[in-house]
Amino acid sequence: GDSVTQMEGPVTLSEEAFLTINCTYTATGYPSLFWYVQYPGEGLQLLLKATKADDKGSNKGFEATYRKETTSFHLEKGSVQVSDSAVYFCALSANYQLIWGAGTKLIIKP
C-alpha cells in the first residue's frame, strides 16, 4: 500500500545551519506531496506542497522538490532559525485521504 517514510529524529542543528529532512514515499498513481509543520501545543500547518513530478514547493525559506525517479520529497532550508524548532510531517494524497509519515522533530540551538 501507499506509505511515507521520514528520517527519524530528533534532528538537532545550530542556528544558521543548513537543514535537510529526508522523505521517501511508495505510491500507486500520481499523488500530491506535502510538508506540514507542528509547533508545540498547536495543530498541523501546511508548509508547502507539490502536485506533480519536478514541481518545487516553497514557503518561508523551506523548499522541497517532487522527485518521481527517486520517490522522494526532501525538505531543505538554507539557514535555520530557533523559531523553526517544531515537528515536521511529510504526507501524500491517496485513496481520498492523506497518508502521513511519522514526523521528524527539529531542534535548533542558538
Added chain:
Amino acid sequence: ETGVTQTPRHLVMGMTNKKSLKCEQHLGHNAMYWYKQSAKKPLELMFVYSLEERVENNSVPSRFSPECPNSSHLFLHLHTLQPEDSALYLCASSQDYRAGYTFGSGTRLTVV
C-alpha cells in the same frame, strides 16, 4: 472568524464522564476529519466525513462517537474512556484532499 476552530482546547475527564469535542470550519470545505495524536505514535485517522456522510471509520472503539450535523460542524462524543485515550485530538477539513487539509489547533484530552 476563519479557518478551523476546535473547542475546548483542554479537557480533563474521568472514565465515567460523557463529554463532546467540537470542530467548526469556516472555509466552505466539504470533508472533515478526526485524528488522534499520541506521544511517540504516528497520526491516527479516526473518522472521515464527506458531504456529511461518514466514509471512513478506522476501527475506532465505540466509546468514540462522531456526529456531523452539517458541512461546517463536526463533533466527537466521548463516553467511558480509558487512560490510554489521553491524546491530542485534531480536526481537519478539506475541499479537495489532493490540495491538502486545514487543521484546527486540537483538543488536549486527559482521562483520569
